[in-house]
Amino acid sequence: MATSLGSNTHNRQNWEDSEFPILCQTCFGENPYVRMTKERYGKECKICARPFTVFRWCPGVRMRFKKTEVCQTCSKLKNICQTCLLDLEYGLPIQVRDAGLSVKDDMPKSDVNKEYYTQNIEREISESNGSRPVGALGKATATSDMLLKLARTTPYYKRNRPHVCSFWVKGECKRGEECPYRHGKPTDPDDPLADQNIKDRYYGTNDPVAEKLLKRASAMPQLYPPDDKTITTLYVGGLGYTVSETDLRNHFYQFGEIRTIRIVKRQQCAFIQFATRQAAEIAAEKSFNKLIVNGHRLHVKWGRSQVARGKGKEKEGTTDSGIKLVPVPGLPGALPPPAVTEEEALTNYFNLPPSDHPIVMNAALPPPSRIAPPHPPGFGPHMFYPMGPPPHLMGAPGPIHYPSQDPQRVGAHAEKPNSP
Helix, strand or coil: CCCCCCCCCHHHHHHCCCCCCCHHHHCCCCCCCCCEEEEEEEEEECCCCEEEEEECCCCCCCCCCCCCEEEEEEEECCCCCCCCCCCCCCCCCCCHHHHHHHHCCCCCCCCCHHHHHHHHHHHHHHHHHHHHHHHHHHHHHCCCCCHHHHHHCCCHHHHHCCECCCHHHHHHCCCCCHCEEECCCCCCCCCHHHHCCCCHHHHHHCCCCHHHHHHHCCCCCCCCCCCCCCCCEEEEEEECCCCCHHHHHHHHHCCCCCCEEEEECCEEEEEECCCCCCHHHHHHHHHHEECCCCCCCCEEEEEECHHHHHHHCCCCCCCCCCCCCCCCCCCCCCCCCCCCHHHHHHHHHCCCCCCCCCCCCCCCCHHHHHHHCCCCCCCCCCCCCCCCCCHHHHHHCCCCCCHHHHHCCCCCCCCCCCCC
């Protein structure tokens, strides 16, 4: 220890004596009735080198025992967990959080300056109500979109697994299933994540986990506003069947005046048109990749201009999605339409395709002139007609009241019988 328990110095009154640790949900475990061991002044803090109360517990079944590594003063200064040293609000390393909030913490690292700085922080903590962090982190008020995208909101209990059994790696473990260590493939020693230092994580320097998350944040897609300033419509996809127009209006009204909201239930999407372009840009920036309504993560994009969509459809060989289709070489071009005679055009009452069209399938039917016209109700060749049978029963054509009664309507393309 930095200072023995028997020495009577001024720093001994600043030794930490706490009743419960400051932990994140992952390190604490899923069991709320966990049993802990408490040891007053059992170990010195790995940051400020002052004795503090050490807690030790098992977070769950088939998990390794965990203990606190830093004192509560250092934990409150950075708003981190005493065990994993990750941020309590976002679950991210300190380097990533400080980069997202633009916080520059000039905490001293020498022994004398560090002790003086810690005493001032403890005085500030005692005077505050504990609702907000202290130090440079307490002065940061702005939020970051990057932190909201990278934040881990659910516990990650896989981090509490036991370490790999060194005897199992050598093939000499004789405990079998009773072995408290994990029997699995060890990590690659050349992997940067295999070499982590607790002080580097606390001070936010050379943290391999933080560098990996920062690279992931730089590779995330971004939504850029279109060049056409007349576009004030946002496309919202993935609505499902639980998101209504009222839910969308309650979320987007805070960014500006909404002109119209049109929901397409078949595609489960919506088009939100704002009154101004500035309101649409603010809504797109605040909602892209972080909009969750009724448990559904919605996709926000900019709408397309109607003029641009019309021009895109006029392009030959271009689909609605903008994919250019390359024609296959060697295929014949489109055939010209067949010639239509004047007689066929006059008798084509229903705009039927010409006879040479490939979809005409009634060429095998007999000519319509050979088909006897239907008899009206109550009439027939066996009936007695006082004034004589009607003309159409004697072979002469009857009167035509509808186009369907014209015998030339069907099969007008068929060849006429030779005249005598």
